[in-house]
Amino acid sequence: MKNRxxxxxxxxxxxxxxxxxxxxxxxxxxxxxxxxxxFSLREVARRAGVSHNAPYNHFADKNDLxxxxxAAGLERLRDKMxxxxxxxxxxxxxxxxxxxxxxxxxVENPALYRLIFGPALAAAGARPVGVMAAGARTRxxxxxxxxxxxxxxxxxxxxxxxxxxxxATLSAWSAVHGLTTLAIDGLADPQLxxxxxxxxxxxxxxxxxRPR
Amino acid sequence: MKNRxxxxxxxxxxxxxxxxxxxxxxxxxxxxxxxxxxFSLREVARRAGVSHNAPYNHFADKNDLxxxxxAAGLERLRDKMxxxxxxxxxxxxxxxxxxxxxxxxxVENPALYRLIFGPALAAAGARPVGVMAAGARTRxxxxxxxxxxxxxxxxxxxxxxxxxxxxATLSAWSAVHGLTTLAIDGLADPQLxxxxxxxxxxxxxxxxxRPR
DNA sequence: ACCTGAACACCGTTCAAGT
DNA sequence: ACCTGAACACCGTTCAAGT
Numbered sequence: 001m002k003n004r005x006x007x008x009x010x011x012x013x014x015x016x017x018x019x020x021x022x023x024x025x026x027x028x029x030x031x032x033x034x035x036x037x038x039f040s041l042r043e044v045a046r047r048a049g050v051s052h053n054a055p056y057n058h059f060a061d062k063n064d065l066x067x068x069x070x071a072a073g074l075e076r077l078r079d080k081m082x083x084x085x086x087x088x089x090x091x092x093x094x095x096x097x098x099x100x101x102x103x104x105x106x107v108e109n110p111a112l113y114r115l116i117f118g119p120a121l122a123a124a125g126a127r128p129v130g131v132m133a134a135g136a137r138t139r140x141x142x143x144x145x146x147x148x149x150x151x152x153x154x155x156x157x158x159x160x161x162x163x164x165x166x167x168a169t170l171s172a173w174s175a176v177h178g179l180t181t182l183a184i185d186g187l188a189d190p191q192l193x194x195x196x197x198x199x200x201x202x203x204x205x206x207x208x209x210r211p212r
Numbered sequence: 213m214k215n216r217x218x219x220x221x222x223x224x225x226x227x228x229x230x231x232x233x234x235x236x237x238x239x240x241x242x243x244x245x246x247x248x249x250x251f252s253l254r255e256v257a258r259r260a261g262v263s264h265n266a267p268y269n270h271f272a273d274k275n276d277l278x279x280x281x282x283a284a285g286l287e288r289l290r291d292k293m294x295x296x297x298x299x300x301x302x303x304x305x306x307x308x309x310x311x312x313x314x315x316x317x318x319v320e321n322p323a324l325y326r327l328i329f330g331p332a333l334a335a336a337g338a339r340p341v342g343v344m345a346a347g348a349r350t351r352x353x354x355x356x357x358x359x360x361x362x363x364x365x366x367x368x369x370x371x372x373x374x375x376x377x378x379x380a381t382l383s384a385w386s387a388v389h390g391l392t393t394l395a396i397d398g399l400a401d402p403q404l405x406x407x408x409x410x411x412x413x414x415x416x417x418x419x420x421x422r423p424r
Numbered sequence: 425a426c427c428t429g430a431a432c433a434c435c436g437t438t439c440a441a442g443t
Numbered sequence: 444a445c446c447t448g449a450a451c452a453c454c455g456t457t458c459a460a461g462t
Contacts, residue, residue, distance in 0.1 A: 037334065041436065042436080051446065052436090056437080061436080061437075117393060122326050170394070174391040177393065177394060182386060185333045189378045191378065192375070203379075204379065204383035208421075252453080252455080254455080262427075266426080
């Protein structure tokens with residue numbers, strides 16, 4: 001009864017060291033299905049079919065689980081960006097495509113987006129290294145597009161200007177990240193569609209990076 | 213004892229219909245002093261010197277209080293932006309000044325910034341009108357700068373292009389909003405100072421809006 | 425009209441105990 | 444090594460009762 005939503009192999013796996021992964025998956029399921037990013041640790045345990053303190057064998061506390069979930073969510077975001085720029089040579093088009101994928105992912109699953117940039121990162125004390133590392137890997141996607149654009153002369157950045165590349169990367173990330181949260185919060189212009197907003201905002205960034 | 217941190221006039225005021233305001237002030241104090249945006253309703257009541265369910269006479273539930281706190285925080289943000297652009301005629305400089313004020317405010321009080329764009333707006337069900345209205349007033353500051361810039365020919369937007377103005381406004385807000393959250397989350401480049409980051413990112417936006 | 429105290433269901437975390 | 448059940452302090456919310 002407790003395990004009725006799990007098949008036998010999955011139930012067995014909990015005794016094989018997979019509970020950690022199962023708890024992260026259960027969390028992602030709750031976030032995605034119920035759009036609830038403030039779920040309780042006990043609810044996750046219930047969904048995974050274990051007692052409410054079994055998670056403590058794999059995570060120091062609730063925030064430690066949230067860190068793992070946020071990191072997994074960031075990896076998903078990164079994968080979508082990578083898939084979106086696959087085969088696109090023009091750096092400007094690649095930046096637009098990655099931005100579209102990023103904002104769409106956030107708007108499609110707002111609760112996950114809020115979780116990623118929410119409680120885990122806000123935790124007092126030491127920075128949660130898991131999320132930070134995943135965030136760095138996500139930023140790298142934009143960094144590489146900027147680097148290609150700078151090398152090809154598509155963006156007005158000298159090849160040896162690492163500061164310029166950092167600013168360009170952060171400009172692009174800030175714009176799509178800010179647009180995503182404003183759209184999720186209902187603070188973006190409702191007259192325009194999400195795609196129109198992304199194209200418009202990314203267009204401003206691309207215009208700002210273009211050689212004059 | 214319960215009221216030891218309140219003087220008599222303040223204590224009396226709670227019987228004059230000011231508890232609502234006092235609870236919002238107490239919340240802002242907790243957020244600012246303890247950098248804790250996930251405070252409990254009971255803690256707010258304790259700080260205000262009332263029983264733990266007195267708040268229910270003024271707010272429907274905890275989220276209703278959070279909405280009021282978020283709206284107050286947004287008004288503060290708006291006031292800082294307005295003060296920063298006071299007397300600046302050049303639209304480009306005004307946009308930079310407002311952006312600097314915005315990001316600095318967020319970085320100085322990250323917990324308040326998280327609260328503003330956090331739980332209240334994420335609440336399931338109906339949109340919290342209080343925050344939405346305050347958000348619209350905050351966006352208006354940027355809108356007016358863009359409008360001035362479009363009129364003066366400082367930005368490449370035709371006078372009758374309301375769509376262009378909306379995109380420009382959202383581009384500016386997205387950039388500073390995204391930069392603020394990334395900086396707070398420790399995901400911005402640590403090599404550069406906050407002011408350098410704002411100048412760089414705002415520079416990209418301004419460059420993108422400038423006539424060619 | 426506004427506030428209080430008791431009560432309820434729920435939560436995060438700890439601890440002793442089981443296999 | 445990993446999991447369970449009891450226990451503790453705390454929370455959001457409701458309700459009856461006070462002024």
